Amino acid sequence: xxxxxxxxxxxxxxxxxxxxxxxxxxxxxxxxxxxxxxxxxxxxxxxxxxxxxxxxxxxxxxxxxxxxxxxxxxxxxxxxxxxxxxxxxxxxxxxxxxxxxxxxxxxxxxxxxxxxxxxxxxxxxxxxxxxxxxxxxxxxxxxxxxxxxxxxxxxxxxxxxxxxxxxxxxxxxxxxxxxxxxxxxxxxxxxxxxxxxxxxxxxxxxxxxxxxxxxxxxxxxxxxxxxxxxxxxxxxxxxxxxxxxxxxxxxxxxxxxxxxxxxxxxxxxxxxxxxxxxxxxxx
Ligand code: DGL
Numbered sequence: 001x002x003x004x005x006x007x008x009x010x011x012x013x014x015x016x017x018x019x020x021x022x023x024x025x026x027x028x029x030x031x032x033x034x035x036x037x038x039x040x041x042x043x044x045x046x047x048x049x050x051x052x053x054x055x056x057x058x059x060x061x062x063x064x065x066x067x068x069x070x071x072x073x074x075x076x077x078x079x080x081x082x083x084x085x086x087x088x089x090x091x092x093x094x095x096x097x098x099x100x101x102x103x104x105x106x107x108x109x110x111x112x113x114x115x116x117x118x119x120x121x122x123x124x125x126x127x128x129x130x131x132x133x134x135x136x137x138x139x140x141x142x143x144x145x146x147x148x149x150x151x152x153x154x155x156x157x158x159x160x161x162x163x164x165x166x167x168x169x170x171x172x173x174x175x176x177x178x179x180x181x182x183x184x185x186x187x188x189x190x191x192x193x194x195x196x197x198x199x200x201x202x203x204x205x206x207x208x209x210x211x212x213x214x215x216x217x218x219x220x221x222x223x224x225x226x227x228x229x230x231x232x233x234x235x236x237x238x239x240x241x242x243x244x245x246x247x248x249x250x251x252x253x254x255x256x257x258x259x260x261x262x263x264x265x266x267x268x269x270x271x272x273x274x275x276x277x278x279x280x281x282x283x
Contacts, residue, residue, distance in 0.1 A: 003225040006031035006234075007216070008067035010058045013041035013239075014246055015153065015186030016073030017253040019097060022213035023071065030226070030233045033065055037267060039241035042150060043076040044119025044185070051121065055081035057269045059089045061238075068225055070094035071216055075101075075118055075185050075208075079125035093223070098122075100215045101182055101208030102131035108204040109180040112139045117170065118184035120145040128184055142176040146185070153187035156252050163194045171198055182206045190253065238265040 007027070009020050013036045020034050035058055037043075043051050055077045059070055070092055072078045072085070078096025085094055105114050105128075116128040123145040132141050148166055157163050181203055183189055189207045196205060220226045227233065237258060239246045247259040 002068070003227055004031075004229065005066050005068035006033045007220075008032075008059075008062035008065070008070045009034045009073050010055070010062065010070060010077065011036050011074040011186055012043040012054075012076065013038045013154075014249045014253060015150070017250055018186055018189045018207075019071065019073035019209045019212055021254055022209035023216060024233075024235070026210075026213040026217050027220075027226075028232055029229050030220075032233065032235045033062060033067060034235070034237045035062055035265070036237065036239045036246055038239045038246055039267070042119070042147075043074060044121045044147060044150060046076075046121060048080040048121070048125070051077055051080040052084035053269050054267075056084050056088045057267050059085055059092055059094070061265065061267055063089060063092050067092070069216070069220065071212065072096040073186055073212075076121040079118075079122040079127045093219075095212070095215060095219065097186075097208040097212045098127055098184070099131060100211040101184060101206060102128055103135065104206045104208065104211045105180050105182045106132060106135040106139070108206055109136075109139070111177070111179045112136060113176045113178045114139060114141050114180045114182060115174045115176055115178035116141065116143045116182040116184045117146045117149070117188055118143060119150065120147055122184055128182065140176055142174055142178070143184070144170060144173055146170045146188075149191060150185065150187045153190045154249060156249070158190045159194055163191060164198065167191060167194050168198050171195070178203065180204050180206060183208070235261055237262045239263075240265060240267050 007030050078098045082096050123143045129141045132139050243262040243264050247262045250258045
């Protein structure tokens with residue numbers, strides 16, 4: 001794959017734009033194709049098998065667009081589907097967002113107690129806990145599913161009374177004496193100012209977007225495939241449903257207009273035979 005090929009960024013929807021934004025800043029000369037599977041969002045409440053199928057089909061579509069590298073920006077997809085990607089799309093180099101986030105959390109913590117806010121699916125996978133223990137076996141990790149925060153961020157209610165009430169209620173559920181709070185979901189960086197306000201001043205908030213962007217930069221450099229072009233890189237955004245909605249929310253996320261760069265795409269999902277059979281039986 002040539003260094004001039006674009007980088008693919010995949011998320012279940014609009015939240016991955018927080019990762020794209022960090023990538024765009026770190027890699028100004030790269031071209032990006034972002035794919036948001038808005039037709040099937042949310043992934044956070046779905047099974048591992050379903051998230052695997054959706055993620056593999058998204059990677060196949062982006063591979064057809066000749067991307068040189070895939071960033072799985074979605075935490076839930078990173079938690080469930082990286083092995084499936086390796087198995088089903090073996091020729092496409094990729095990285096998820098969880099390894100970099102876990103590493104950053106371990107670097108940030110002093111007392112070894114870490115809280116992770118994520119979707120239900122990411123919590124169920126236990127992946128942050130496993131990765132953090134792998135790096136620091138004496139750590140104490142508490143993962144908390146915060147599904148409502150996805151809706152808050154999508155709605156643009158990122159500050160004010162409602163955001164503070166919902167976030168405050170989730171934070172009260174944390175029983176560990178954490179000094180580090182990991183935002184283990186694409187959408188949560190948008191709510192970071194309220195979390196900052198509600199958490200004790202010594203708590204460090206870790207967002208995997210910027211650390212993932214740095215990891216991608218290092219990976220591309222190590223492979224010798226950074227884009228040599230001198231002009232600013234180009235962007236395009238593909239979505240599987242409602243491009244207008246994506247453009248509107250995307251403008252909130254990015255603080256700039258992207259409507260002329262958003263297009264609708266189809267995503268065919270391969271259903272393994274056993275699942276097709278069970279659907280037929282139900283019918
Ligand atoms: N992108 C998902 C994640 O980071 C959040 C939205 C969803 O549930 O699809 O886990």
